[in-house]
Amino acid sequence: MNFEFSEEQLMIQQAARDYAQRELIKDVIQRDTTATFPTHHIKALAELGFMGMMVNPAWDGGGLDTVSYVLAMEELSKVDASVSVVVSVNNSLVCYGLDKYASASQKEKYLKPLASGKKIGAFLLSEPEAGSDATSQRTTAEDKGDYYLVNGTKNWITNASSASTYILIAQTDPSKKHKGITAFIVDKDSPGISLGPHEDKMGMRSSDTHSVMFNDVKVPKENRIGEEGFGFTFAMKVLEGGRIGIASQALGLASGALERATAYAKERKAFGTVIANHQAIAFKLADMAVKVENARNLCLKAAWLKDQGKPYGIASAMAKQYAADIAMEVTTEAVQIHGGYGYVREYHVERMMREAKLTQIYEGTSEVQKIIISRDLVK
Amino acid sequence: MKILVLIGNVPDTTTKIKFNADKTAFDAAGVQWIINPWDELALTRAMELKEAPGSSIESITVANVGRQETEATLRKALAIGADKAIRVDADAQDAFYVANQLAQIAGGFDLIFAGVEASDYNGAAVGGMLAELLGIQSVSAVSGLLVEGNSIKITREIEGGSQTVGVVTPVVAIVQKGIAKEPRIPAMRGIMMARSKPLEVVNPVATETRVSFVSFDLPPAKANCKKFTEEQGKELINALREEAKVL
């Protein structure tokens, strides 16, 4: 056992912290209020190499390990989860899937600009009637010889309008159910694609979420990822890694809220002493700290397993479920510790509480994670 | 043109300062070490000069005096973009000791950057001493620097204003705030490349220390703040005159 980070991992953590504490903090409240996409931040993070961290350097990625990715995601999410979800989707859903399963020519054309962050991607899986249950895809891709003809609607798509490249999951053979699902790379500019309105969300308001409608969209054959019918396995594999990203995001929300609550409790006075000296508050902080540390260990364990090439699907489900649930608890307690100040925007923790809620829902709800964990136990 | 940037390894600027039990040394337990803030700005400016179109900068070397544990700081400088690092393997003692060590490796550089001071012992001396030991010009309080062929154009702060001066190389530029806007954050690629860049370790030369710290004290605690209400602005100003006698 070794709990030490390498010098490089610590430097990456510090780089993410510096960017978050120096730059993201400046306009995070304003972007949340106005639901403005963080275009300039994503460009800056791309230049620093945060948009394709784990991609093979041959495809313009950083070639970093997943542990570094967890550390970076935590630091970015401490300040701004709307930015970190863009980072997470691009890294662990879009780039990872292409790096692992796309052909060399697909990588050359699509992965390079995504890994270097010149373009960003979106992952189109959820549907109006297929959210957490990904087996019942209604979007169809019909083989027309040179191309597939895509029709259907995808929902809750992060980066839908800011992305240039979509990874689309669609049904090529409905008779085979989930074994007839196929994955494609789709240019967002393809004729026949239209976006629904910008979703007016409770939190993560600075990330752009839309539904995406496909109406007779032609997707070239060479844009299929793997064989027909590989799409379900592809999506499940990609989501296994994606869970580490969202778990780390939830971890960052929790640890960021803990840092804010601790600092506040050491400053704020009541009944003649700082409130950190009151046991009611001190014990809250202790409980929060234990939860944060547990979540961090689960995230790092899942990342470590992935880096070792060992199975990590259950570990990442545990990390995602636990980190998301404690993010909700810890951010709520952080608001409580701040009292009235916690309920106003200036103090950040109310936003973090709104953002934490989404980590329990997207990329597999906490309930779905429990299905994954329990099925593995009783199989 | 070859640039040398001197790199200090100092406690993070938010560190709560404590000393050991007999108050003879700084208590470094749990301290996070960083590149001295002014040195980091100097390195950032050096990078900007190197990256400028048509730049004549061949290489940027960073150097410090310190034991092996300070190499993380040098590698951060390499991650930011320096090409090479040199570490003189000794405990940094007084400013003269450090300057004398650096003098043995600083020959051959055209432009040497030093921070105005280190944020720990506030010596503000190594850059000037090094210039004197090398017998070259130094310019202090530098807040702007351009390279024009063989000459360096420097903006420096003077009492009551600022001044632009031209100086031929070699020169030591002792820099302060303004030399670069913000310290550069290392990119992932730079971080991964840092370990493959050369880091040369040099043995120290015998040097007598001239100055030493006997002990340290924390400044005496301030008396309680005397509070007035939001409507008592005038009363406060009167207290400054009648009681504190500073108006």
Next chain:
Amino acid sequence: MSVLIYVDNTDGKFKKAGFEAASYGAAIAQQAGMKAVAVSLGKVDAAELQKLANYGINNVMSSADERFASMDNQAAAKALAVAAIQCNAEIIVLAHNNLGKAIAPRLSVKLQAGLVTNVTGLPTSLSPFTVNKNVFTGKAVGHTTIHTPVKVLTLSYNSFGLVEKTTDLVVESFDTGLGQADFGLNVEQTQQVTGKILLSEAEIVVAGGRGMKGPENWSGIEELASVLGAGTACSRPVSDEGWRPHGEHVGQTGKIIAPNLYFALGISGAIQHLGGVSGSKVIVAVNKDPDAPIFEAADYGIVGDVMKVLPQFIEAAKELKG
């Protein structure tokens, strides 16, 4: 044996920091039973030199060489070394200002002297020679011993103050022996800030922080400063936001100041900020957050809206200065 004090001038005029260094050097000379000798480089008229007679100086060595106006550190250090050897100086004192900080390290190497910068008071012992200096940007004090026969000190601003002591001053001119090759700095342009009190010299400083809400609200700070004859300053976030120029940033990585009176208006007082102002004799804080750390450092404070308090300050100051 003597104590040599370098009193620097700007356009032929001495500043408070120079007189303070003179006062301090004269006090050490008295403590050690030595002569207090001041040295002046560049064109300074007799009346200005004579002012040093008010601060305990016995002799002035003045080189009227106009080339020193270029503030060439290498040349100035060489000239001071000549003066130090001529008057057999054992202790050399400079102000810890831009020029003093630039010259002292070079001079100490020339004289093989131990150097202590940022000194905050008289030697606590002459043998071994021990002085206190600021370390960790004012967050601690270091008791420092110099082991060499010759010592160089730079004095932290406003840490000793002006001590008036009238002497029969002997002014002598001296030849530094420097040739044209010794001056290597080409001054191209000088911008003097006029009509403003210099932060480094200001007895009173009025500073604003993020609590001022925006650059449009700075007129109040400027008005209060103008009524009190104070300098204006700001916290780091304010200069980072571009509300005020970087030259006004006081704090650990900006300017370190030590005025008699410091107003922190809408400044919460992060540890880095306090590091830069903790030498102030009296600190006044106005902040709407009762738990802001600035109140730990302040002598007088108001918990409230700076926009409501500032007009009262201005009015009261006007009445006072009436």
